[in-house]
Amino acid sequence: MNRTTTTQALKAELAWFTKANYFALVLIFFLAGFFVFEDRGHHRNLYYLLSFLPIAYLVITKRIPGAFNHKLPWVIVACFLGFTAASALWSSVSLADDAYDMIRYFLLVMSFLLLIVTVICDSHWTVERILLYSVLLVAAIAFATLLIHYQNNPFPYSRVPALSRHGEVQTLGANMYGVFATASLVLLLQPSTRRSLAPAYLTALAVSASILLAFLVLAQTRGAILALAVTLTTLLALHRSWKTLVCIALALVLVTVSVELWGSIRGFLERGAGARPAIWADAWRQVLEAPWFGQGRTAEFELDTGSRIYGHPHNVVLYLLLQTGFVGLSLWLICTTYFLLAAYRIGARSRNWLLLSLMVFGLIAMLFTSRDFLRSPNTTWLLYWLPVGLIIGAQINRAMTARANRRVGALQNTGE
Template sequence: MTTHVSGSLPLPRTEKYSLWVIRFMLPLGWLALLTGMFWIGDRSLYHKLFYAFLAFPTLLAVLLSPLQLRQLFQSLLLRTYVLFALYVSLSLAWSPERGELSLIKYPLYVLMMLFAAALMARHYPNLIIKTTLLSAGIASLSALVTLAWYLKQGAQGRLEGYGALYNPLLTTHIYGFYAAFWLAAWCSKVRISPWITLPALAIVLLLILCTGSRTPLFALAMSMLWLTLARPNRRTLFIVGSVFVGFVGLILIDPTLLTQRGASFRPAIWADAWQQIRQDFWFGHGFDAAMRIDLPEVGHTLADPHNLSLGVMYQTGLTGLILWALLYLTALIQGWRLRHDPAVLITGTLVVFGLAAGMTEGSSFLSRPKEHWFLVWIPLALLNVAVTYRIAVREHQTAITSTG
């Protein structure tokens, strides 16, 4: 799908250049964003990949054809994000350090990523679909190589990850994203062979289990619940039944596997964070305000509340939390209304996974590209693409029917 049809007036030269960037540069940048952490080996290089192959080309495509912005901002989700980002940027005015203006670049990075996905979907929807699917395949291959290396090293302790991935929990943010993708792809009966989806899902799930992290397991359970409610069929019921049987079996074999690490001090961390939030309840401490949580039982200072929503509220107050909730509410309502479309169902599952994972981890809701993007912004970008495209197709079909 492109913006012009055969027989129409020739496109201006600048718009042709814009389309060239969208067609050849943005898919490469999208692939780098979704897979770079697996092979780049260094976080600073990963950031540079994003700047060079996605952020800058997206800005260039928009500058060459600025009229596209009007169509992009027809998306309710995109408008809601801009409102949230503007308020977050405004909060720098009352930050303890009176705000580093350079931090405004972080909301702009996310905006460029949202624009990139929307531009590809608008002009070349098959490209973003194929690129995302290729990324999921690379993720499973990376998981297989990582597991092989972990076994070769003796499989001692928790699998932490390699290269740019060095923390068990952060590693599962990315692999959990792809586990949710393969799970939803199989349950939605999208046109991908089960001989691909099920082995890919099994490999990624095995890696997640080797990390010993429970956050992705909880998030995947919520994803299964979403799939069961949104698309009740034999596959979703089979998945839920299998998980229940496995859970009961695990308790019978060794119940300490679930209880030995307790709640990892989460209730105490949240209570301390809440006390700090109450000090600036309505508008927050500001976007660059750093949180410090000192608990004797933890033994070291924590820099975040291990809950994305609490992180949002600490820096932007109740006002920011309302806008954050509005962003997710918009996404989930749209995802539910169009859940019978396989692409919307899959991307809606990714949003649910990220939302659930963010309940027990993190605070970095706006940042450079990192693991948390796979919980928040990449799922929202993909859902926005799927919803916008489905609505456009429906409107096109309605127009043909009415003229016929």
């Protein structure tokens, strides 16, 4: 092979590695990377290097065509994030220490949404394909981690005493098992997915779903398990799969009875249950001290339950009320309602309820989580901003397709 032929072959290979394909791979490894690096240190720095800086460059040089064609969702998100960032002005913590962080958090969330929109609107990567490869990669990493740590830490992030007696390996929170388990189950239940995927992929997806569900159950976080149950019930009701719902209900009854015979279901339900009402009561008391605008984005909280001090109310609604008051909560509710309705409309049109399922799971899980979805790249980002980004991408992609069809129709009419 001469030099010219080699150069042409290399160019042909590199032609696939376009902007959108690059970001698709970055997004998939970013989602799966939470299992390895969680949301600190290397994972955050890799996001800055591989995603934030390239996105910032493309925005500055105006090389993301069509991303802002549908402006309403961007305006809604920007209003909510902008008010949240501005709330640092009336925070008791020094503004000089946190102004940079507020700007950075705003830009990071927007860049994450832009990354998703770029992948969906500027490539052949569909939402289903992105999540499929993410699920397969996450399940593979999860299973490998289980095998690697089995000798000394039999199960990563498990609260089951028999499995975590040698210590915990906190590689990933239960909510993240839930996000990927939800995605895998929805993909398996979607008729379009079963028709389009090869049998080998369907088998791999089913195995991945089983692994992620096992991790979710053994992590024993009730909020994530409840969120998954509500999501699956909603999904099956939308599909009108009543027989499947009855079968699942019977299976859950059998599992519950079996676990109760082992004497552990009560401990699972009672663990930490007494702390939540006390946390929420003290959080509400502090909300009333600054009800309209909250205590500010950078305020630090001490929620006293009598036996322990907590720094987070373990509820997204109370968290937003504490920081941004009823004004900030109202903006978040407007934002959330808009994207829930958009996800429902997309599902009703295409009979594909993946986006709505992810949104429902994230919202239910956020009612019990102690993580912040408005800071640097973290696992709670994926509870809220992942479905939001996918919904924006689907909206813009549909608008661009409709515009292209109108243009083609106009040209055909002109030709006639």
